[in-house]
Amino acid sequence: MLSGAAALAPWSRALAAGGGTINFADIGVGDPGDWSKFTKATGWDVNLVAIGNAPSAILNVLIAGGGRQIYDVINIVGGMQKPLVEVDLIDAIDTARMPNWQKNSYISDYLAPGTPGFDFIGYKNQVYGVPTILQGDSFAYLPDATGPLDSYGALFDPKWKGFVALEDNFTTAGQKTALYLKSSGMATINDPANMTPSELKTVIDFLIEKKREGQFRVIWTGFEQAVNLLTSKEVYVMDAWEPMVFVARSQGTNAEYARPKEGFLLWAMVAYIVNNPDRSEERTQAAYDFLNFLLGPWYGAQITLTRGYMTNPASVAYAAAHADQFSTDKAKKIAAIDANVKSKFELGGTWQNRWPTHIREYESEWARFKAA
Amino acid sequence: MRPNPPLVRYGLLAAPIVFIAVFLIGPLAVMFAWGFWERVGFSVRPAFTLEHYAAFLDGARLFVLERGLVVAISVTVISLLIAYPIAYFLAIRVKREVARAVLLLFTVPFLVNYVIRNFALAYLLSRSGPINRALIDIGLVDKAVDWLLFSDFAVFTGLIASYMPFMIYPLWLSLAGIDRRLVEASWMLGAPPIATFLKITLPLSMPGVFAAAIFGFVGAFGESAVPIILGGVGYQLMGNTITSALDVLDYPLAAAMSSVVVAMMLVLLAAWYMVFDIRSFLGKITRWKFRP
Numbered sequence: 113m114l115s116g117a118a119a120l121a122p123w124s125r126a127l128a129a130g131g132g133t134i135n136f137a138d139i140g141v142g143d144p145g146d147w148s149k150f151t152k153a154t155g156w157d158v159n160l161v162a163i164g165n166a167p168s169a170i171l172n173v174l175i176a177g178g179g180r181q182i183y184d185v186i187n188i189v190g191g192m193q194k195p196l197v198e199v200d201l202i203d204a205i206d207t208a209r210m211p212n213w214q215k216n217s218y219i220s221d222y223l224a225p226g227t228p229g230f231d232f233i234g235y236k237n238q239v240y241g242v243p244t245i246l247q248g249d250s251f252a253y254l255p256d257a258t259g260p261l262d263s264y265g266a267l268f269d270p271k272w273k274g275f276v277a278l279e280d281n282f283t284t285a286g287q288k289t290a291l292y293l294k295s296s297g298m299a300t301i302n303d304p305a306n307m308t309p310s311e312l313k314t315v316i317d318f319l320i321e322k323k324r325e326g327q328f329r330v331i332w333t334g335f336e337q338a339v340n341l342l343t344s345k346e347v348y349v350m351d352a353w354e355p356m357v358f359v360a361r362s363q364g365t366n367a368e369y370a371r372p373k374e375g376f377l378l379w380a381m382v383a384y385i386v387n388n389p390d391r392s393e394e395r396t397q398a399a400y401d402f403l404n405f406l407l408g409p410w411y412g413a414q415i416t417l418t419r420g421y422m423t424n425p426a427s428v429a430y431a432a433a434h435a436d437q438f439s440t441d442k443a444k445k446i447a448a449i450d451a452n453v454k455s456k457f458e459l460g461g462t463w464q465n466r467w468p469t470h471i472r473e474y475e476s477e478w479a480r481f482k483a484a
Numbered sequence: 485m486r487p488n489p490p491l492v493r494y495g496l497l498a499a500p501i502v503f504i505a506v507f508l509i510g511p512l513a514v515m516f517a518w519g520f521w522e523r524v525g526f527s528v529r530p531a532f533t534l535e536h537y538a539a540f541l542d543g544a545r546l547f548v549l550e551r552g553l554v555v556a557i558s559v560t561v562i563s564l565l566i567a568y569p570i571a572y573f574l575a576i577r578v579k580r581e582v583a584r585a586v587l588l589l590f591t592v593p594f595l596v597n598y599v600i601r602n603f604a605l606a607y608l609l610s611r612s613g614p615i616n617r618a619l620i621d622i623g624l625v626d627k628a629v630d631w632l633l634f635s636d637f638a639v640f641t642g643l644i645a646s647y648m649p650f651m652i653y654p655l656w657l658s659l660a661g662i663d664r665r666l667v668e669a670s671w672m673l674g675a676p677p678i679a680t681f682l683k684i685t686l687p688l689s690m691p692g693v694f695a696a697a698i699f700g701f702v703g704a705f706g707e708s709a710v711p712i713i714l715g716g717v718g719y720q721l722m723g724n725t726i727t728s729a730l731d732v733l734d735y736p737l738a739a740a741m742s743s744v745v746v747a748m749m750l751v752l753l754a755a756w757y758m759v760f761d762i763r764s765f766l767g768k769i770t771r772w773k774f775r776p
Contacts (some may be wrong), residue, residue: 166734337603337713481718484718
C-alpha cells in the first residue's frame with residue numbers, strides 16, 4: 113500500500129496545499145454552472161471570465177490586458193496554437209499529469225498526432241491543448257419550406273435565392289463552400305482546410321458570383337441574430353451551428369440540421385494553460401487538476417446537456433449511472449447528442465482551420481467578398 | 485503670500501494637458517507609427533514601409549472607403565434635412581420649456597444599448613415584421629417587401645436613427661442664439677419669410693450646421709454595428725474592415741486604415757476651425773472668421 117505524498121491523487125495534493133482560485137477565461141460555452149465538485153475535490157475555486165473568441169480578442173486579453181498574469185487556463189475554439197505558441201502565450205501540456213486524458217478515446221480516435229484533428233490541440237508534434245468539446249457543423253434549414261436537404265449545394269441553389277444566410281467567417285462559410293466545390297467537381301481544391309491563394313480566389317469568385325445573383329440574404333455575426341433569422345423565417349437555409357437549431361426548435365420553429373453528403377466541418381474547443389513563468393508549482397498542479405476535471409465525466413455530461421456538444425466518452429455512462437444528478441430524460445438526451453456528434457466524426461468532412469497558412473490572404477479575400 | 489497666478493493657471497492646465505497627451509495623442513501617435521512599421525510574425529517592428537497603405541489602396545478596402553464616404557455624406561445630408569426643421573421649430577416656434585422637454589426626449593434612444601436598438605429596428609423591417617404585415621394587411625403589397633431589411637435603405641435608416649438626434653442639439657444651440665432683432669429688422673425692411681430665412685437665419689446658423697454635420701459624418705463614417713445588423717450580405721463600412729484586419733492580427737494594416745480615417749476627420753475639424761469662430765457655435769458671436 114502506498115503511503116505519504118506518493119499515494120495522493122493530484123486533486124488531494126492540491127487540497128493539501130490549501131487551494132486558491134483558478135482563473136478561467138472562456139468564450140461562454142465552458143461554464144457548467146456549478147464548480148462545487150471541483151472545489152470539493154481540490155480545494156480550489158474557479159473564477160470564470162468571459163472573453164471573445166476572435167484571435168485579436170484573445171491576444172489582446174493575454175498581452176495587452178495582462179492576461180498572462182491573470183488567467184491560468186483559457187478555453188477557446190482550438191487550432192490557435194501557431195499564434196499562441198509563437199508569441200509564447202501558452203504552455204506545452206504534459207498529458208501524463210491528467211489521468212482522464214488516457215481514458216478519453218475521442219482524443220486517440222479523432223485528435224491523434226498525424227491526423228488533421230491534431231492541429232486543433234497540437235503544434236509541431238507537441239500537445240498544447242485539452243479538448244473540452246467536439247462538434248461537426250453543417251447548415252440549418254426549415255424543412256416546411258425546403259423539404260429535406262442533404263448537400264451544401266442548398267446554400268447556392270437558386271430555388272432558395274434570397275433566403276440563404278452565411279456566417280461572417282472565412283474559416284466556416286469559406287471552408288464549407290470549398291468542400292462543396294471540391295466534392296461536386298466544380299473546382300480543383302487540394303485541401304479545403306488549407307487552400308492556396310489561387311484556390312481561395314476560386315472559392316471567393318464563386319461566392320461573389322452568387323452574391324451578385326442575390327442568393328444570400330444576410331451574413332450573420334452572432335448567435336441570437338442567427339436564431340432570429342430562422343425563427344422569423346427570414347431565411348430558409350443557413351450556414352449555422354447546431355445549437356441554433358435546438359434553440360429555434362425550443363421556440364416552436366420546425367428546423368433541421370443537415371447531414372450533408374460532403375461531410376461536416378469538424379472542430380473542437382480546447383483549453384490551454386496560459387504561459388506564466390511566475391506561476392507556482394502548486395498553481396500549475398491545480399491548473400492540471402482543472403484540465404483533468406474538464407476531461408471528466410460529470411463536466412462532460414453537464415456541458416453536453418446544456419450546450420449540445422459532444423465532450424468525452426465517459427459522460428454518457430456517467431449520466432446514465434447517476435440518476436440523482438441527471439434524470440433519465442437528461443441522460444437519454446446526453447446519449448443522443450453524443451451519438452449524433454460521433455456519427456458526424458465517422459462521416460468526416462474537413463477540419464476547420466482557424467489559422468491557415470495564408471491567413472492574411474483569407475482575410476483579404478473574405479473582405480473582397482463582403483465588399484463586392 | 486498669494487500664489488503666483490500664472491503658476492496656478494499652468495498648474496491647473498497641466499493635468500488635462502498631460503491626460504490628453506498620454507491617453508489621446510499618445511495612442512494616436514503609436515497608431516500612425518504602426519502604419520509604417522514592418523509586420524514580423526504576429527508582432528510589428530520599427531521601420532518605414534508603405535506596404536500597408538499600398539495594401540489598403542490596392543484592395544477591396546479602397547472600395548469600402550469610397551462607399552463609406554458616400555454613405556456618410558448622404559446620411560449627413562439627409563439627417564441635416566430632417567434635424568434642421570426640428571431644431572428650427574424648437575428654437576424659434578415653441579416655448580423654451582417645451583423645447584427643453586422635447587430635447588430631453590431626443591436623448592431617450594441613447595439610453596438603449598445601440599445593438600439592441602438596431603436589432604429592434606431589424607425586427608420592425610423584417611419580412612415578417614410589423615411594417616411588412618401592415619403593408620400586406622392594408623393591401624399595398626401582396627407579399628413582404630424584401631428591401632426594407634438587409635439593404636441600403638435599412639443601413640441608411642439605422643444610421644439616420646442613430647445620429648440624427650445628435651445633430652439636433654448643435655443646430656438648436658446655434659438657432660436659439662441668433663439675435664431675433666436681426667430677423668425682425670429683415671421683416672420690417674420688407675423681406676419675405678423665405679428671403680429672411682435664406683439671408684439671415686441660415687447663414688447665422690451655419691456654425692451649428694457645420695458642427696451637426698461633423699457629428700453626423702464622424703458617427704456614420706466610423707459606424708460598425710449598423711452595417712452588420714442591418715446591412716445584409718457583407719455591407720462594410722470602414723469600422724468593419726478595420727476590425728476584420730485586427731482579427732488576423734494585421735495591426736499595421738489596421739493602423740494604416742485607421743490613420744487615413746483619422747486624417748480625414750482632422751481635415752474636417754481643421755476646416756471647421758478655419759472657417760468659423762468656435763464661439764459663434766454658441767450664438768455669442770454672429771460673424772464668421774471669413775465672411776461668405
